[in-house]
Amino acid sequence: MRIFGIIPPPSREEHLRARIWAAGGLAALALIMLMLLIGSPPPEEADLAPPALRTARLAAFQSDVGACRAAIAGAGYATAPAPDVRDGRRCGYENAVELTQSAHAYSAPLVTTCAAAAALILWERDVVAPAAERHLGQAVSRIVLAGPAYSCRPIAGRGDGRMSEHASANAVDIGGFTLADGTSISVERGWRGTPSERAFLRAVRDGACDRFAVVLSPDYNRAHRDHLHFDLSPYEVCD
Numbered sequence: 493m494r495i496f497g498i499i500p501p502p503s504r505e506e507h508l509r510a511r512i513w514a515a516g517g518l519a520a521l522a523l524i525m526l527m528l529l530i531g532s533p534p535p536e537e538a539d540l541a542p543p544a545l546r547t548a549r550l551a552a553f554q555s556d557v558g559a560c561r562a563a564i565a566g567a568g569y570a571t572a573p574a575p576d577v578r579d580g581r582r583c584g585y586e587n588a589v590e591l592t593q594s595a596h597a598y599s600a601p602l603v604t605t606c607a608a609a610a611a612l613i614l615w616e617r618d619v620v621a622p623a624a625e626r627h628l629g630q631a632v633s634r635i636v637l638a639g640p641a642y643s644c645r646p647i648a649g650r651g652d653g654r655m656s657e658h659a660s661a662n663a664v665d666i667g668g669f670t671l672a673d674g675t676s677i678s679v680e681r682g683w684r685g686t687p688s689e690r691a692f693l694r695a696v697r698d699g700a701c702d703r704f705a706v707v708l709s710p711d712y713n714r715a716h717r718d719h720l721h722f723d724l725s726p727y728e729v730c731d
């Protein structure tokens with residue numbers, strides 16, 4: 493074929509090179525499009541879509557109630573906005589929520605900061621439910637509160653007048669549990685109760701320490717002989 497004979501060799505090479513570049517470019521473009529469509533996003537974005545309820549995000553929830561409520565809803569639970577409370581110079585709260593749908597029923601309506609509600613849901617779902625099955629062989633049907641989350645008062649058992657996290661609805665007091673068969677387990681009696689009650693109550697206390705900043709049980713002092721106190725203060729205590 494004479495016709496190929498007259499095409500200068502450099503020209504053929506250039507043509508081939510151009511085709512290779514074009515094919516390579518198209519392939520790279522397709523790869524980028526594919527990565528944008530289905531590729532794994534950076535870790536932070538992965539946390540946001542779909543909104544996930546994770547212990548690691550609780551700190552961010554303290555300052556972003558919208559993200560907190562969305563994460564709770566995304567995990568299948570529900571909160572309702574609670575009216576702000578102004579109560580003197582040292583007490584009250586803003587942007588609190590009522591936990592209207594949690595992993596368990598509660599003995600009374602529960603209004604807390606959204607971050608505390610999120611921590612509570614995580615504790616119920618990931619600690620209380622498996623601990624009940626493991627140590628008691630049945631589910632918890634109701635969590636019994638040992639008083640309202642909000643209370644304008646100093647920290648119990650201290651004389652320095654520092655205000656409790658309850659004064660800003662950033663704390664929860666758990667008095668006990670009702671089981672599926674109707675049995676009640678109170679912190680006060682169960683702490684030194686049967687081996688399974690003792691194991692269950694210590695498991696839910698220990699598991700709370702990974703979700704809340706401060707966890708106080710009957711082991712801590714007499715002021716907590718009848719309830720577990722959880723809060724999200726800047727301090728860390730697990731006792």
Ligand SMILES: [Zn+2]
Nearest residue numbers: 663664665721
């Ligand atoms: Zn308390």
